[in-house]
Amino acid sequence: MPQAAAETADRPIKQAMLRAALGRCPACGQGKLFSGYLKVNGACAHCDEALHHQRADDGPAYLTILLVSHLGAPLLLAIYMMYRPSAMSMLIGFGLGAVILSLLLLPRIKGGFVGFQWARRMHGFGEGATHLEASAP
Template sequence: MPRHLGPSDPTERPTGQAMLRGAMGRCPACGEGKLFRSFLKVADHCPACGEALHHQRADDGPAYLTILLVSHLGAPLLLACYVAWRPSAMTMVWTFGLGAVILSLLLLPRIKGAFVGLQWARRMHGFGAEPATPA
């Protein structure tokens, strides 16, 4: 049965700090090592502190949240631009299509890093396992 980690527990992992470090592409444990070894591929271990990062299971969450944010930012902006300037359909397709792609490429690794940081801080999916001590 997992042990409850209260606010006075010295092993508590601050969620906000871990998510911010992850969003910046850094290890949620130390904040020094790189979280990603390529665009969206999480490193197996932190190169700075050795923290195991292979436990992460971000799966479709970051992509779903990215789509949600980009569409909720883009739709009102698209409507406002259309009402204000009445650009041609092709102008709207090109500008908002390109904007959606660029915004998605910028947001996706940051959101995935924040998801990994959340999982690490909350000890989800194997991040809470204590290292085995030699006998």
């Protein structure tokens, strides 16, 4: 019976999402989450937590596009109204800015998605958990 209670115990969502957004294992905060730019490791090298269950799919990309466009559009309008730059300079500047911001945000948002899934025990993250759930940071 104690194991069943441990399996249904709440995991800290905020802590798990923050750890994963920083590229660390949502369970222990020590091991690396990604083996490449967006490739999630199969398991944590530090605590052996299985991470292959994650199903982020297109969610991080949609959220990245939403954030970048909502940050870029008002800035684009403000810059145009204040300085009236040429169309080509705005196209180059904001195009480059959007690409760079997207590349910076995408792995962090995907990490947050994986951390949320782990904390909520989604997609098999809660099955057969035998090690300490959330160690101290």
